[in-house]
Amino acid sequence: MAAVQGGKEALGRGRGVSDPRPSGESEGGAEARPIVADVAVDVPLFPGNDVLTYLATEGLKPGSRVFVEVRKQLVPGFVADVRPAQERDLRLALKPLVYILDRDEPVLSAEFVALGRELAERLIAPLYRVYATMLPQALRPEGELWVRLSRKDEPLFLLPDEEAVIAHLRAKGEVPLRRLRDAFSETPDVVENLLRLGYLETFIRPRRAHPVREELVARRVGDADPAEPLTPKQAKVFERIRSGGEVPLRLLEQEIPGAREVVRALARRGLVEVYPRESYRAPLLPALAPEPKRELTPAQAEVFARLLAALRGEGDVLKPYLLYGVTGSGKTEIYLQLIEEVLAQGKGAIVLVPEISLTPLMVARFTARFGRRVAVLHSALGVGERYDEWRRLWRGEASIAVGARSAVFAPVRNLGLIVVDEAHETSYKQDETPRYDAREVAELRARYHGALLLLGSATPSLEQYARARVGHYHLLELRERIDRRPLPRVHVVDLRLDVGETEPHDEAVSLARGAAGGGRGAVRATGKERRGLGGIVLSPFLLERLEERLRRGEQAIVFLNRRGYTPVVLCRSCGRTVQCPHCDVSLTYHRAEDVLRCHICGFEMPMVPRCPYCGSPNLVHLGLGTERVEELLRSYFPEARILRMDRDTTSRKGALEEILTKFAEREADILLGTQMVAKGLDFPYVTLSVILLADLSLQFPDFRAAERTFQLLVQVSGRAGRHNLPGEVVVQTFRPDHPAIALARDGRIDEFYRAELKVRRAQNYPPFTRLVLLETAHVDMRRARDALARIVEDLLPRLAPDTVVKGPMPAGIPRVRDRFRFHALVQYKREPDFPLRLRRVLQEHHPRLRQDEVDLTVDFDPQDFS
Structure with a gap:
C-alpha cells in the first residue's frame, strides 16, 4: 500500500509537483511534447465540463489523487x-498540478478509471463524485490549506497589522489558513497582502480520518539464544516468541500476565526486539458455529453444474445468470461452493447483499468457510475499519468481498465471480448522486473481467423476470426447499371483520406453488380484544400462534414496516397533524425518548402537551410503529424475551451484531422489526413469521407497490420453517383479496408475474419502457416548478413520438429540508440516443439553474418516487 501511505506522507510534508517543464524541454535539451493530465475536479460544473486539463510530469498515472487550482481555489x-x-x-x-498524493501507484486501477467514465456518462453525474464513491472515506482526496512564513528575505518595513501576523506565525510555526484569517478577521486584507507579496506561503495537508493503526510486536533477534539461564517465566515468554514469530505484546499479555515486563528484560539482553507493526481493525461479527461443506441436493447439483461449467470456460458468461429459487432452497450453499472453485482458479469474488442487517450473518457464514480471505465492506463500519478492509483487498490479502451496495466497487484482484443475493431489492439503487445501480455496475465489472455474474432471488423483479423469459439472462430454477422441506403454511387474517369465528386452521394455504395446503379462506379474528387497538395489531388468532411458540420454546419473527411509537399525532380540535417544520410529513412519536422526530430530515423536538397550531390539549396518537407493537407484545406476554431491530435500536455501533447474536443463540423468543428482519435471516428455531398490516406498502404512490407487497409476503414468509421444524405464517391485512396478497397466499407466483406484466404494458411502465426522473428543488416553489417546466418544454420537441413526459408535478413529498420539489417522469422505449439529447438540453439550462440556485437531479431507472 505504498501508494496510499507514501503519497499521504509526502503530501503532509508539503511536496508539490516539481519541474513541470511548461516550456516542453527535456533534461537533455531535446524537444519533447509536454504531458498533460485530464483531471476530474470537485467543482459545481455541469457533468462533462468538470474534467479540466493541467500540465503533468512523467510517471503520473490515471487514477491518482491530486490537488489543482480552479478559480484561485485549491480543490x-x-x-x-x-x-x-x-x-x-x-x-x-x-x-x-499543485499536489500529487499517489506517486507510486494510483488508488484507482485502470478498470475503475474506465468504469467511472462510463458511469458518469450514463448517469449524467459528476466524474469526481463517481470516483470518490468508489473509495472508502479515508482515501478520498480531502485536504486543508495551511500557511507558514516563506524563506523570502525579511521585509525592510512592515505595517503594524502585518507585523502582528508575522509574529503570530513565528510563535505558531504552521497554522491552517482559515484559522489565521479568523485570528485577524478585523483586518481581512492583511493576510492576503502578505501572501501576494510572498512573505507567506501556503501548502496543503491531507485530512486523515483514520491513520494506519499499529501495535507493538516482539520477535527473536536472529538465532539468539540465552547465554545465561532464564527464569521460568522468562523461558516461557521467550519460547512463545521463538515459536510464534512476530507476537503482539497485547496477545502475549493475555496469554501470560506480566509478559510486557519480561519482554523488556529479554530485549535488554539482546534476545528479542520490540517494534511497531501495522494492525488491522476487525469488524464485529455475530458468533456463528463453523459450517461444514454440505452435500448438494440433486436440484442444487444440476444448477451448480451449469454455473461451474461457465466458471471453467465451458459455458456462457457473457450474459448474467438468474437463479430463481424459493426461500430455503439452498442458494447460499451454491454461492459458497462456487467461490471455492473461484479461489482454486486463483481468482476472487464479490458477494452483494441488499441490507446492512444481512451483511454480518453472510460474512459470518463465509468466514466460517474461508477464514481471513473474507473482507467486509458496508457503510455501518467505522472509517478506519472500512479503510483496513479495503486495503486487505487492495493488497491481495483478502480475495472475497462481502457487503452491501458499495461493495460492488471492492478492489478484488483477478475477479472471477460476482453474486448479487436478493437481486430484486431496490436498495441496490443509490438514492443520492451518483445514482448508480449496483446490479448494473456488477454487470459492467463482470464483462470487464470475463467473470460470472449470478443474480439470486426467490422473487425476481418484473424486469429481471422478463429479461430471463426473453433470453437476456440465463434462467436457473430451484422450486423446492432443501430435502423437500415444506414451505410454511400461510394464514391470512382479515382485519375488516370485527366479530366472527376463526376458520379451521387447515383453511390456510402454503405459499409454495403446489405445496401442501388447503383452500383460500381468510382467518377471522374473534373475541373482545379484537375491538381495541391490541386486537387490531395482534389478533386473537395471532396471539394463539405466538403463545404456542413460546410454550414449545420456538422463535418468531414479527414484521412491521414502520418504526417509532405512532406515525401521527393529531389534534382533535383543529384536525391538523403535528408536522415537520422543514418537510411535508408528519412527525413520528418515539415514546422511549418522548420526542417527535422527522424520518426524512432528522428534525426532532420534545413531545408537545398542546397542539402547536391551535393550543388545544386534545391530542391523539394514530397508527402504530415497532415501538408500540413491542409494548403491546410485552403486555400480552410479560415473560417473553423480545428484541426490536430497527434503525432506532441499531444506530449504536455493534448493536445490530449484538441483536443478531442474541437471537441466534436463542436468548430471545421474538424478533420484531422493520425491513431488517424481512429477508435473508436463517434461524433454525424460527417457526412463525408474522406480517402486521401487510397492505401498508400497497398505499405508496408507486407503480411497483403491488410487486413490492408480493415480494415482501414471500420474503418474510420464507423466514419460518427453514430447517427441521415446520413453519407457519400469519398475514394480517385489510385487503385480503388484493391480487398481490391473494396470489402470494396461494403460491401462484408465475400467475402474479403474468398479471402484473399486463398491467405494466397497459400503463406503459417497465419492463416495456425505461424511465428517467427529473427533479428540481428550491426554497421558492415557483422557481422550482418554472425551472423544470422550461426543461420539459425544450426537451419535448427532441423526443421520439412514442416517448411520454409526465409533469412538472409536485413530488410525492413536495417539501424536504425547506426545499420544494417538482418531478417530471420521462417514459421512453427504443431511443438509444435519448441520454445524449437529455444531456444537451440540461447543459443548455445549467447556467440559469446555477444562477437561480435551483438543484437538479437526474435519476435513470428510478426506484423511489417520493
Missing part, C-alpha cells in the same frame, strides 16, 4: 487521463 481531483499535449492544449496557458 481535490482524480486524474482521468494522462496524455501528450495536443495543439489545442499548447494554445492554452495551462496550470501545473
Whole structure:
C-alpha cells in the first residue's frame, strides 16, 4: 500500500509537483511534447465540463489523487487521463498540478478509471463524485490549506497589522489558513497582502480520518539464544516468541500476565526486539458455529453444474445468470461452493447483499468457510475499519468481498465471480448522486473481467423476470426447499371483520406453488380484544400462534414496516397533524425518548402537551410503529424475551451484531422489526413469521407497490420453517383479496408475474419502457416548478413520438429540508440516443439553474418516487 501511505506522507510534508517543464524541454535539451493530465475536479460544473486539463510530469498515472487550482481555489481531483499535449492544449496557458498524493501507484486501477467514465456518462453525474464513491472515506482526496512564513528575505518595513501576523506565525510555526484569517478577521486584507507579496506561503495537508493503526510486536533477534539461564517465566515468554514469530505484546499479555515486563528484560539482553507493526481493525461479527461443506441436493447439483461449467470456460458468461429459487432452497450453499472453485482458479469474488442487517450473518457464514480471505465492506463500519478492509483487498490479502451496495466497487484482484443475493431489492439503487445501480455496475465489472455474474432471488423483479423469459439472462430454477422441506403454511387474517369465528386452521394455504395446503379462506379474528387497538395489531388468532411458540420454546419473527411509537399525532380540535417544520410529513412519536422526530430530515423536538397550531390539549396518537407493537407484545406476554431491530435500536455501533447474536443463540423468543428482519435471516428455531398490516406498502404512490407487497409476503414468509421444524405464517391485512396478497397466499407466483406484466404494458411502465426522473428543488416553489417546466418544454420537441413526459408535478413529498420539489417522469422505449439529447438540453439550462440556485437531479431507472 505504498501508494496510499507514501503519497499521504509526502503530501503532509508539503511536496508539490516539481519541474513541470511548461516550456516542453527535456533534461537533455531535446524537444519533447509536454504531458498533460485530464483531471476530474470537485467543482459545481455541469457533468462533462468538470474534467479540466493541467500540465503533468512523467510517471503520473490515471487514477491518482491530486490537488489543482480552479478559480484561485485549491480543490481535490482524480486524474482521468494522462496524455501528450495536443495543439489545442499548447494554445492554452495551462496550470501545473499543485499536489500529487499517489506517486507510486494510483488508488484507482485502470478498470475503475474506465468504469467511472462510463458511469458518469450514463448517469449524467459528476466524474469526481463517481470516483470518490468508489473509495472508502479515508482515501478520498480531502485536504486543508495551511500557511507558514516563506524563506523570502525579511521585509525592510512592515505595517503594524502585518507585523502582528508575522509574529503570530513565528510563535505558531504552521497554522491552517482559515484559522489565521479568523485570528485577524478585523483586518481581512492583511493576510492576503502578505501572501501576494510572498512573505507567506501556503501548502496543503491531507485530512486523515483514520491513520494506519499499529501495535507493538516482539520477535527473536536472529538465532539468539540465552547465554545465561532464564527464569521460568522468562523461558516461557521467550519460547512463545521463538515459536510464534512476530507476537503482539497485547496477545502475549493475555496469554501470560506480566509478559510486557519480561519482554523488556529479554530485549535488554539482546534476545528479542520490540517494534511497531501495522494492525488491522476487525469488524464485529455475530458468533456463528463453523459450517461444514454440505452435500448438494440433486436440484442444487444440476444448477451448480451449469454455473461451474461457465466458471471453467465451458459455458456462457457473457450474459448474467438468474437463479430463481424459493426461500430455503439452498442458494447460499451454491454461492459458497462456487467461490471455492473461484479461489482454486486463483481468482476472487464479490458477494452483494441488499441490507446492512444481512451483511454480518453472510460474512459470518463465509468466514466460517474461508477464514481471513473474507473482507467486509458496508457503510455501518467505522472509517478506519472500512479503510483496513479495503486495503486487505487492495493488497491481495483478502480475495472475497462481502457487503452491501458499495461493495460492488471492492478492489478484488483477478475477479472471477460476482453474486448479487436478493437481486430484486431496490436498495441496490443509490438514492443520492451518483445514482448508480449496483446490479448494473456488477454487470459492467463482470464483462470487464470475463467473470460470472449470478443474480439470486426467490422473487425476481418484473424486469429481471422478463429479461430471463426473453433470453437476456440465463434462467436457473430451484422450486423446492432443501430435502423437500415444506414451505410454511400461510394464514391470512382479515382485519375488516370485527366479530366472527376463526376458520379451521387447515383453511390456510402454503405459499409454495403446489405445496401442501388447503383452500383460500381468510382467518377471522374473534373475541373482545379484537375491538381495541391490541386486537387490531395482534389478533386473537395471532396471539394463539405466538403463545404456542413460546410454550414449545420456538422463535418468531414479527414484521412491521414502520418504526417509532405512532406515525401521527393529531389534534382533535383543529384536525391538523403535528408536522415537520422543514418537510411535508408528519412527525413520528418515539415514546422511549418522548420526542417527535422527522424520518426524512432528522428534525426532532420534545413531545408537545398542546397542539402547536391551535393550543388545544386534545391530542391523539394514530397508527402504530415497532415501538408500540413491542409494548403491546410485552403486555400480552410479560415473560417473553423480545428484541426490536430497527434503525432506532441499531444506530449504536455493534448493536445490530449484538441483536443478531442474541437471537441466534436463542436468548430471545421474538424478533420484531422493520425491513431488517424481512429477508435473508436463517434461524433454525424460527417457526412463525408474522406480517402486521401487510397492505401498508400497497398505499405508496408507486407503480411497483403491488410487486413490492408480493415480494415482501414471500420474503418474510420464507423466514419460518427453514430447517427441521415446520413453519407457519400469519398475514394480517385489510385487503385480503388484493391480487398481490391473494396470489402470494396461494403460491401462484408465475400467475402474479403474468398479471402484473399486463398491467405494466397497459400503463406503459417497465419492463416495456425505461424511465428517467427529473427533479428540481428550491426554497421558492415557483422557481422550482418554472425551472423544470422550461426543461420539459425544450426537451419535448427532441423526443421520439412514442416517448411520454409526465409533469412538472409536485413530488410525492413536495417539501424536504425547506426545499420544494417538482418531478417530471420521462417514459421512453427504443431511443438509444435519448441520454445524449437529455444531456444537451440540461447543459443548455445549467447556467440559469446555477444562477437561480435551483438543484437538479437526474435519476435513470428510478426506484423511489417520493
